[in-house]
Structures are given as C-alpha cells and as structure tokens.
Amino acid sequence: MATTRQKRENKEIAIDLGIALVILVVVSSYFIVHDVFERWIAYTQQYEQWELDEFFAIFVALLITGVVLACRHIFVLGELLRDLEAAHKHIALQASIQTQQEKLAALGELSGGMAHEMNNALQPVLGLGELVRDGLKESGNQNHFEYMELILGSAAHAHLIIDNVLNFTRDKNIEMTRHDAFEILLETLSFSKSIMPTMIVFNISSPDENEARGVFLECDKTSLIQIFVNITKNAADAMDGEGTIDISLTQGAMPHSPYTPAVCISISDTGCGMDERITKKIFDPFFTTKDMSEGTGLGLSSVLGLVKMHDGEISLRSTPGVGTTFTLHFPTIRNNT
Template identity: 30%
Template structure:
C-alpha cells in the first residue's frame, strides 16, 4: 500500500544517519581516552541508537512482513524457547510461570520466527502488566474443534473496556515507559491473521488479562470459532 511504502521509505531515511552516529560513537569509545562518566554517557548513547534501530526494524516488519515459509511446528517447544528469553527478567520481578500444556497437542503450520514473535510479545506484555510485588503468568494449550488454542494469562492490573477497543491498533500503547512503541500487539494481530487464525483479549481492571490465540491445525482450514451462548 502507499502508506506502507511511505513508512518503509521514512524508516530507511532515519536508519542511515542513526547507523552513522552509532559508528562514530563506537570509534570514540575505542580510540578516545575517556573518563568513567564520559564512557558511560557514550555507551548510553550507543544503546539509544540501538533502541531506535530496533523501532525502525519493527516499523519495517509491520509493513513488510517476512516471506511465509510455513513449517510444521511444535507449539510447546516454541513456547518453551520464548519462556527462556524472559525467565531472567521474570525472576528479577518475582513473576512465576505456570504451564498447563495439553497432552499430544497437534503441530501447526506456521512461519517459526513470526509465531515465536507473537508468543514473545504476549509474554513481555504479561510481564509488564504485573506489579512490582510479583505475580503469575499462566500458559495454557488445548484443542478446540480443528484449532490449537493458546492462552496467556497474567495477574496484572487488567485493561479497561475503553483501552481494549484500540488495543490492536498500530502505535497504540498503554505503557507509560519510553520503551513502549505500541507495535507489538498490532504486529501480533497481523501475524495471526496471516496464519488464518484469531487473537482475542479478555480483561477487567484489577483482575488481570488473558490473550487467546486460535490457530488452525491445517492451514487450508481458517479458524471458525464456536458461537458463544
């Protein structure tokens, strides 16, 4: 689309000077004798360049997703891989991970990197929603008709109905921290839709949040959710 091309063009324009600044700072760090505080400031500037580069990459990924080279995937193995990435930060914040995995869960057909990105995004969101005193993130898998169902529940602050209306919109974020870009859930939504799946959120302030993924066991059969009574 025209919007996608414009976003990609702008992202590349930003990326070039950031890359140059990053290289200059790296050379200063290697070649110039700096005091402890000045070295710290230069390292901080390099980290901020890396953070901007990461945001640019997210923008490019959002508008130009990777090719759909789907493979048969073990859902539990992919989830375990992503739990490993967050376990240190979860441990520091006293967040416990509970796994309620279905026995003999069928494999799904998915682009591995994209599916793992969705799981990681939801795990990070769950962790960030939990207060400093700690809490629990529960991972549940099951089979619902012809779909694999994955639930990620947290005991965090919950989300209001007003916020939930826009939660999958690009650049919409409930995070007050600077690191929140508002792209994670939107990208996740797009990935799940590309896999003929569905993503739903159920939340209430003070009671935590549950994100539920539905992915077809066979890609040629799009998800058809049962009607709620």
C-alpha cells in the same frame, strides 16, 4: 499485448467501414428515392442535369461520411490519449513503488549495521549513566540527579527509535512449514520464556502425549516466537516484571468456524488489567498505555497481523486490578496428510 492491439485495430477498421457503408446507402437512397419519380419523367429531356444531381448526391454522402468518421476518430483519439495518459501514470507509479522498495531494501541493509553501531554507542551512556545517577542520588545532588534522569530517558528513547526503524525495514522472510502443533507451541513458548526477566515464571499446561499426537500446525516459527514474546512481554510489564504467567494449550475449534479444528492457547497474567476503553484499542497501531520510552504501540498490532497471517483468531478478556487473558486460536490439520 500485440495480439490485443491488432484485434483492437481490426475492430476500429470494421466499425469505420460499417459507418461509411451505412451513410453512403442512407444518403444515396434518400436522394435517389426522393427524386426518382421526377427524374424518371425528366429523364429524356434533362439527362445531363440528372447526372449532375447523382454526382452531387454521392459527393454529399462522401462529405457526410468523412465528417462523421473524422468526428468519431477525434473521439477515439481522445480515448486513446486518456488511455495513454493512464498508462503513463501507471508506469510512473510502478517506478515510484520500485524506487521506494529499493530505498527500503537499502535502508534495511544500512539500518542493520547502523543499529549495531548506535546500540554499542548507547551502552556507555546507559550503563555508566546509571552509575553516575545512583552516585548523584547518594550524594544528595538533586538537580544533577534529575539531569541525569533526563539524559538516561533520552538515551532509552533513542534506543527505541533504532528498534522501530529495524522492525520497519527488516526483511521478514516468512516460511510456513508444517509442525507437530503442540511441540512447536511448547518450543516457541519456552524460547519466549528464555528471554523474559528471570522473575517471570511460566506455568504451562498442555495435553498429554496421546491426545496431542497427530495434530499439525502450518506456521512460521519466527512469527510464533514474535507473537508469544510480545504477549508475554506485555503480561510481564503488567505485573511489573515479577509474577506468574499461566499458559494453557488445548484442542478445540475456531471460534468463528466451529467445524475447523484448532489449537487454543490461553495466556493469562495477574497484572493491572485494562478497562474496556483500552481493550477496544489495544490492537490499534501506535496505541500504547506505556511511557514513550517504554513502548511504541506496535507490539500487539503486529501480533494481530501475524495471527491473521496464520488464519488464526485472537481475543482478550481483561479486568482492571485482576489481570488479562489473551486467547489465540490457530487452525490445525489432523494427521500428517
């Protein structure tokens, strides 16, 4: 930084000297050349006058040089002031970003504890609220039953808000490590299955051991789980929490880079499906077809972000009333080199 500033100062001095020299030479030359003939003739008679003119020429040259240099320095000073102002703004912005990051880190730390307390506090509201609601339904008290539905809906919404804050602030430590491609995919898929409702069946097909050998995937295990949980949860919701999700793992190439080897994961459900209007927006943040208390519209947009983070590609095909198939491709590495 100091070297750059020094170079800049040297350059400025060189420019100043250059300008001064040019003006002095030009102005002096003008006076000298313009009057040289007359002066030569009158030299013998008007020696003192000649001397005065010569000093006058030098004085004018110096004056013009001074004015030009002053103007230039005013211009340069203006530039420096603008640079200084920009630097101040940059420092202020960096400080603001730093403060924001510190606030987010503090919020993340606080929200972990807060989420635990809030979710605990919501348990009696949701757990006992349901029992009360069912009792009111049986007793035929329709008004109170509807009030209880509102209370439960509101509690479910509060739970969703807590989850959103947690997702927003959670420290995402991404750790990209090399894994046997099919082994890690089967492990993360079976983990996703373990946290699905028991009425959802996963039907997974994958290449045999010989075919799958020597294919590796550079990935973050937690992110893969997040991707599969979000897609399969959507599939489960589309099938009203009951049905079969067909998953096939195959080897192939990246759709937009046919020479890059890839693993292809196809996840299909037999749910309600979506029309073209919805499929176009399905990866947009905050787009959801679910009720406010059930979805935030961030699940599939975060899937898209995580897939891209793995240099992968995702596409979907959906037919209303028939079902939806998500297809994911991740680039693979042949042999563990």
